Amino acid sequence: MRLDKYLKVSRLIKRRTVANEACDNERVSVNGRVQRASYDVKVGDRITLRFGARVLSVEVLSVQENAGKAEAAAMYREIPAEEQA
Secondary structure, eight states, X not given: XXXXXXXXXXXXXXXXXXXXXXXXXTXXXXXXXXXXXXXXXXXXXXXXXXXXXXXXXXXXXXXXXXXXXXXXXXTEEEOOTXXXX
């Protein structure tokens, strides 16, 4: 699944166009490398999002085409700041 679509389906970012812009502005990195919106997300990837001063890192647990509110939260695991390296 494309990175911009994964961010939208998992509800990390509300809209796909906003997710696309975040990728274009190099605010999204996967496994330590800045990636384009077309990057193919796989289970085990570590995604880091930068929103101004706030940084959010998650590990991909599952990839689904559609997800409700409850399933969306189960698609990733938030990585605490101490674990980020």
